[in-house]
Amino acid sequence: MKKIPVALILLILLIPVLSLSAYDQIWGARLDLNLELPEIAGSSFGINTENAAALWYRGRWSPAANMEVDGGVAFDGDVLFGLTNNLKFSFHGFYYSVYPELDKLNFYGNTGMFGYKAGRQLTGDPAGLILDAPFDGIDFSVDIGKHIFTVGAGYTGLTFRESAEYFMTETDVKRDSILAAPRMMEYLAWDMPAVASWLYPSVYFLAVQDLTSTEDQAAYGNQRFNSMYLELFSRGFLGQSFIYDLSLVGQYGKYDSATVLGGIGRFGISWLPGTHSRLGIDLLGSTGDEWANRDNYLLGTTTGNELSQYLPVSIVSTQGFVIEFELGNLASLGAFYASRPSDTFSWELRTTTFLRTAIGPVSTAMVPSSSTEGHFMGQEGLISFFWRPKSDFGWDFKVGVLYPGDSIVLDSEIAAYFPVLYRLGFDWSWSF
Amino acid sequence: MKKIVFIVILAVFAVSLWGQSNDLLDRFLDGEEADVATTLLLVAQASGNLPMDAGPDDGYAWGLEQDFAKHVSKTAPGDPVSLGLFYLALFKSYGVKGGGMYTAVGSPRYAALEAGFLGYVEPSSLYHTRSVPPYEVLTGITYVTEDAEGGEM
Numbered sequence: 001m002k003k004i005p006v007a008l009i010l011l012i013l014l015i016p017v018l019s020l021s022a023y024d025q026i027w028g029a030r031l032d033l034n035l036e037l038p039e040i041a042g043s044s045f046g047i048n049t050e051n052a053a054a055l056w057y058r059g060r061w062s063p064a065a066n067m068e069v070d071g072g073v074a075f076d077g078d079v080l081f082g083l084t085n086n087l088k089f090s091f092h093g094f095y096y097s098v099y100p101e102l103d104k105l106n107f108y109g110n111t112g113m114f115g116y117k118a119g120r121q122l123t124g125d126p127a128g129l130i131l132d133a134p135f136d137g138i139d140f141s142v143d144i145g146k147h148i149f150t151v152g153a154g155y156t157g158l159t160f161r162e163s164a165e166y167f168m169t170e171t172d173v174k175r176d177s178i179l180a181a182p183r184m185m186e187y188l189a190w191d192m193p194a195v196a197s198w199l200y201p202s203v204y205f206l207a208v209q210d211l212t213s214t215e216d217q218a219a220y221g222n223q224r225f226n227s228m229y230l231e232l233f234s235r236g237f238l239g240q241s242f243i244y245d246l247s248l249v250g251q252y253g254k255y256d257s258a259t260v261l262g263g264i265g266r267f268g269i270s271w272l273p274g275t276h277s278r279l280g281i282d283l284l285g286s287t288g289d290e291w292a293n294r295d296n297y298l299l300g301t302t303t304g305n306e307l308s309q310y311l312p313v314s315i316v317s318t319q320g321f322v323i324e325f326e327l328g329n330l331a332s333l334g335a336f337y338a339s340r341p342s343d344t345f346s347w348e349l350r351t352t353t354f355l356r357t358a359i360g361p362v363s364t365a366m367v368p369s370s371s372t373e374g375h376f377m378g379q380e381g382l383i384s385f386f387w388r389p390k391s392d393f394g395w396d397f398k399v400g401v402l403y404p405g406d407s408i409v410l411d412s413e414i415a416a417y418f419p420v421l422y423r424l425g426f427d428w429s430w431s432f
Numbered sequence: 433m434k435k436i437v438f439i440v441i442l443a444v445f446a447v448s449l450w451g452q453s454n455d456l457l458d459r460f461l462d463g464e465e466a467d468v469a470t471t472l473l474l475v476a477q478a479s480g481n482l483p484m485d486a487g488p489d490d491g492y493a494w495g496l497e498q499d500f501a502k503h504v505s506k507t508a509p510g511d512p513v514s515l516g517l518f519y520l521a522l523f524k525s526y527g528v529k530g531g532g533m534y535t536a537v538g539s540p541r542y543a544a545l546e547a548g549f550l551g552y553v554e555p556s557s558l559y560h561t562r563s564v565p566p567y568e569v570l571t572g573i574t575y576v577t578e579d580a581e582g583g584e585m
Contacts, residue, residue, distance in 0.1 A: 024559035026544060060559055391549035392531030432533040432542075 027057040029432050030072075036425040039078055040366070040418070043411040044092045046080035052101065064111045070104035074163060083413060099178065101163040103134045115141040120159070123152065124316070126189065126202040127233040127247035129264055129327060131313035133164045135185060150189040157182030157211065165315040169255075170300040171212055171222040182211040185313070198236040205230050208313055225299050227253030227260065227311075244269040251310055255299050262287045262310035264327055278338045284319065286310040288329025288358030291369055297328060297361040308358070320354060321382050322402035322423040326363035331355040331375075344389050350382045356407065366408050376405035378421070392432055398425040456488075465563040468492060469509035471518055478573045479525040500524055503540055516540025516560030518569060519547040526576050547572070550579070 032052045039048035054072030077096035084090050106119030117139045124132040137154015156166050157179055164180040167173055172181040190203045210224035217223060228251070235245035245268050253260035263286065270280030289309040294302045299311070310328045318324045319332050333353045340346035354377040356362050361369070367377065380402045388394035402421040404410075410418055460470050473491025476482035482494055488509060495504035500520050507517070520543035523530060531549070534542040544560035547553045552575045564572075 024562035026541065026559045026561070028541075028545060058559065060562070390531040391546055392533050431545075432531075 023059060023061055025057065025059040027055065030054045030056070031430045031432075033428045034426070036423060038423065039080070040410065040414070040421070041078065041080060042365075043413040044080040044082045045414060046078055046092070049075075049077045051075045054101065056104070062109070064109040065107065066109050067107050068104045071100070071102035074099055074101050076162075083417075097162065099162040100160050102160065103163075110141075113143045115143070121154075123154070123185075123187070125204045125206065125229070125231050125233075125249075126191070127204075127231055127245070127249070127266065128317045129247055129249050129266065129312065130204075130206060130229050130231060130316065131166075132316040133166060133314035134159045135164075137185070146192060146194045148189075148191040148193065150191070151187070153184070153186040155182070155184055156180050166313060167298060167315060168225050168227075168311055168313065169210075169212070169222045170296060170298050171216055171220040173298065174220050175216050182213075183313075184209045184211060196236065198238055199234055200236050201232070201234040203230075203232055206313070222300055223256035225253055225255045225260075225311075227251060227313075229313075238269070241272050242269060243272065249310070253311075255302065255307065258302055258305050258307050260307045260309075260311070262308055262328070264310045276340045278336075280336055282334045282336075283332070284327075285331040285357060286327050286329060288356060288360050288362075290358050290360040291372070292360075294361060295369060297326070297363045309360070320352065320380055320402075321398055321400040321425065322380055322421050323354075323364050323366060323378070323408075325354060325377075329356050329358055329360060329362050331357050344387060346386045348382075348384045348386075350380075350384070352380045352382070354378050354380065354405075366404075366410065368409055371407045371409050373406035375407070377407050378402045378404045393430050395426065395428045397427075398423075400425075460569075461566045463566055465512035466518070466566045466569045467509065468495070468504070468507045468511050468513045468517070471513040471564070471569050472504070472521055474569060474573060475518075475521045475525050478577060481525060495521060498524060500538060512563035513569070514540060514560060515547070515553065515558075515562050515564050516544040518564050518572065519543040519552070522572055522576055523547075528576060550575075552576075 030053070034050045035047065037047040038045045052072055052074040054070060056068070056070040058066065058068045060066045075096065075098050077094065079094050080092040082090050082092045102120055103122055104120055106117050106121045108117035109115070120134055120136050121139065122132070122134050135154040135156050136158050137152055139150060139152035141148060141150040156164065159180045160178060161180045166180045166183065168181070185206060185208050187204065187206045192201050195201060206229045208227050210226050212224050229249055231247065231249045233247045235243070237243055245266070247266045249264045251260065251262040264284070266282065266284045268280060268282035270278050272278055287308045287310050289307055293304050293307055294300070294309065312327050315326060318326055319330060334350060336348055336350040338346065338348040355375040356367070356377055357375070359372055359375070361367065362377070380400055382398060382400040384396060384398045386394070386396045400423045404421055456470070460466065469488035469492040472495040473482065473486060473488050476491055476494045477484060477486065482490055492504070492509040495501065498521070503517050503520060517540045520538065520540045523543055523546060524538070529535070530542070530546040534546050541560045544553070544558060548555060548558040552572055
């Protein structure tokens with residue numbers, strides 16, 4: 001029965017679409033290639049690559065009736081090596097995955113102050129601290145000038161797991177399916193774009209219901225995790241030379257008999273001494289759990305009735321380059337200088353201190369459960385170069401070095417070769 | 433709305449500098465969609481490829497002599513000009529350097545994508561097949577004439 005209202009909504013949307021004769025369109029393609037090294041996995045190290053090819057298409061019958069499609073295929077791979085007892089390189093294997101991506105397949109439009117989007121679409125919170133992923137649903141907005149209200153709802157279980165990255169429980173990662181974890185999401189957003197030049201606030205509320213089957217719960221020994229998020233976000237100018245952003249997110253959830261109360265905050269401020277440079281700092285802190293309360297960054301086996309680790313709905317706004325930290329149980333203090341000497345070239349120099357807020361799990365396997373030493377996880381230095389010589393071609397090159405804290409534990413076979421961790425990254429993109 | 437009116441006034445002023453007849457411009461601006469012949473005429477005159485006393489038929493004939501002629505030949509002089517064909521003619525006549533695929537293929541779609549990249553067209557209205565309002569032709573010509581990134585100035 002629930003399918004009937006959805007079909008009716010789609011039919012109502014299609015009627016004006018089919019009754020209009022004028023039709024405009026545009027399409028394109030993207031190719032994104034990536035190479036990073038060294039990739040460290042246990043006692044192995046090697047090269048990691050993440051690549052994607054996608055096609056996109058947009059069509060319009062009228063401002064009230066448009067459609068868009070964006071999808072393709074991704075290829076991720078790891079070439080791993082190790083050291084033998086004679087200290088000779090040995091090939092440890094080539095591991096790869098190929099998976100589809102479909103970020104957009106929807107109808108959208110607006111008429112007067114009203115806007116809508118129905119179908120597969122990207123969704124996210126204003127601050128980018130809760131989720132940034134595709135889902136299947138509907139989004140309505142009302143723009144009354146100084147206030148924009150948005151309401152939406154959708155389902156995650158038909159998106160592709162590896163590209164959507166809805167990872168909250170261990171079941172989400174382990175279940176044998178090409179599709180993402182089944183969850184319903186409902187959200188409300190209130191944006192006030194014209195309050196003042198120094199104040200562009202947003203309020204965002206999201207509710208998530210976990211629909212993981214009883215069979216999957218039993219198979220992987222996990223429970224359902226239902227959660228809610230409330231986000232307050234503001235950004236704007238301070239004077240003529242400073243810009244800032246401030247975000248606060250509170251999370252409330254239920255996992256089995258445990259109550260999850262977590263949160264994250266972020267503050268960034270930049271000084272713009274000229275039109276081509278920027279100097280700034282950014283601070284981020286989220287709540288975490290100790291090892292006694294949970295055995296994994298994602299929800300799995302837990303102890304006690306109160307959990308505190310912040311957990312976003314999808315992987316979003318990861319921190320760090322040498323090691324990518326997800327947002328839970330993390331504090332980072334960064335400073336950066338960025339410059340754009342020409343319209344086609346820019347660079348950025350950044351240093352970031354990473355800490356865990358609780359002596360417990362973080363998202364990387366380099367902090368194992370045996371690691372109980374200290375909050376400090378490392379100090380990273382990163383220089384990035386971005387070059388876009390043409391409208392359809394660009395590349396970036398990154399070099400990062402991380403001085404690891406005591407909580408970072410490398411496999412004993414390779415630890416001696418990595419007194420500091422480093423990483424080189426190369427991205428190449430072509431659109432046509 | 434004020435912004436649009438200002439842009440139109442600015443564009444009309446810019447066009448008036450080329451010396452185009454007021455009658456032709458009045459008729460052009462009165463229409464809801466820019467036609468191929470007058471659009472090509474304005475592009476050719478703005479880029480100095482046709483004299484100021486030329487007419488729309490001359491503009492269409494000029495278009496048939498350019499390296500984008502095959503896209504012009506698919507249209508009639510009175511047809512609405514598409515966004516892609518307009519920017520293809522404009523960029524080619526001003527020698528605007530674009531991306532690799534635009535340079536290699538030079539189709540209306542790539543020209544429209546270039547216009548989007550340069551910020552001349554709002555992403556929400558970036559459809560290379562759509563018709564172009566007359567004021568958008570004038571603002572497009574003004575952008576390329578004034579933009580230092582627009583090639584030969």
